Amino acid sequence: MNLSLxxxxxxxxYALATPEGQAPSGGWPLLLFLHGAGExxxxxxQVRSGLYPAVLEAEARWPALxxxxxxxxGRSWSGANSVEDAVVALLDxxxxxxxxxxxxxxLTGLSMGGHGSWSLACxxxxxxxxxxxxxxxxxxxAVMRNLGKxxxxxxxxxxxxxxPVGSSRALVDSLARAGNQLSRHTEYPGVGHACWDMAxxxxxxxxxxxxxxxAAD
Numbered sequence: 001m002n003l004s005l006x007x008x009x010x011x012x013x014y015a016l017a018t019p020e021g022q023a024p025s026g027g028w029p030l031l032l033f034l035h036g037a038g039e040x041x042x043x044x045x046q047v048r049s050g051l052y053p054a055v056l057e058a059e060a061r062w063p064a065l066x067x068x069x070x071x072x073x074g075r076s077w078s079g080a081n082s083v084e085d086a087v088v089a090l091l092d093x094x095x096x097x098x099x100x101x102x103x104x105x106x107l108t109g110l111s112m113g114g115h116g117s118w119s120l121a122c123x124x125x126x127x128x129x130x131x132x133x134x135x136x137x138x139x140x141x142a143v144m145r146n147l148g149k150x151x152x153x154x155x156x157x158x159x160x161x162x163x164p165v166g167s168s169r170a171l172v173d174s175l176a177r178a179g180n181q182l183s184r185h186t187e188y189p190g191v192g193h194a195c196w197d198m199a200x201x202x203x204x205x206x207x208x209x210x211x212x213x214x215a216a217d
Contacts, residue, residue, distance in 0.1 A: 001059055001066075005044050009089035014069040015047050016094075017055065019062075029064035029104035029210060030094060032087070034113030034120075040071045050110050054200035061206040064106070067094055077109065077116025078138075084120060091127075103213040108132035110196040111163060118171060122146045130212040132205070134196045135160055137167030140174040148178035151212045155199035157191030 002018045019028065039046035047068040055062045069083075069090055076082045094100065107128045109117040114136020121131045122142040130151040152175065156168040165187060175183045186202065188195050199205070 034109030036111030078119035
């Protein structure tokens with residue numbers, strides 16, 4: 001992977017990991033990663049925690065451009081005072097500049113980024129091919145209303161004292177109520193908040209992500 005640092009729309013900083021070699025004929029897939037609250041600020045090295053170490057351990061399993069924006073201090077990916085619009089503008093920019101595969105845009109995030117993943121997916125259910133929220137939470141009614149057909153693999157530790165596992169369970173229940181046949185949920189018994197170290201190394205996760213394609217407009 002080649003890693004470069006940039007400034008995106010509205011000054012949103014981001015790191016971009018680019019695979020070695022030639023892009024496939026349809027363009028590289030694009031995977032958006034949203035970090036947790038502890039990585040907010042101006043030090044872009046922080047965004048390399050979570051997903052990126054797992055990618056470096058098995059680069060061949062992650063054949064995609066990986067965009068890792070950094071949320072400013074005091075802001076959030078979703079809810080009040082969010083930078084969600086800047087993230088959407090960044091996706092637009094990356095898709096245009098790199099001619100990525102429009103059918104293979106993926107979304108994942110952990111903790112605050114897990115909340116952001118649920119929120120962004122609910123706002124743009126036709127845009128993402130698959131979503132992987134980790135130890136997050138969100139609006140059960142929005143999930144039930146918008147994500148009935150979205151491939152989702154959620155993760156949570158059963159002993160999470162920061163974001164209770166019930167936050168994910170409620171959304172998983174909403175997916176079931178919506179008739180979602182493409183979702184799955186993994187809980188790690190006795191594991192606390194930092195379950196992402198296990199989740200991003202889950203056997204078959206990368207293959208599951210990249211097996212999905214969004215229906216063409």
